[in-house]
Amino acid sequence: MIPIAEKWALEGYYLDAVYNASSEELEALVHCIDDVTDDDLFGWLTGPEADNPNPSLEYVAFTDLTQAIDLAKLLLKKRQGWKVPKDRKEELMSLLKERLRKA
Secondary structure (H helix, E strand, O other): OHHHHHHHHHHHOHHHHHHOOOHHHHHHHHOOOOOOOHHHHHHHHOOHHHHOOOOOHHHHHHHHHHHHHHHHHHHHHHHOOOOOOHHHHHHHHHHHHHHHHHO
């Protein structure tokens, strides 16, 4: 799994890689951790190293990988024509504006 994390997430540049990927590559990315239990991966990512001010390169790569996977899921939906329902869009915009005011 480390080569996958390095390909998609090394040094935080996963945005470009994911946005420029084909739909087939995105599908492979989305399913690359299917054989890893949530307890194993997210147990580690939310464990003691989550509070480490200098996390390991592996920790950063796998954190970025999970974010790349989430982005890939959204891009695949968008490419398939999915859109946020209008009522939900208004609710999300309202929440975003509220959070920005608090920041």
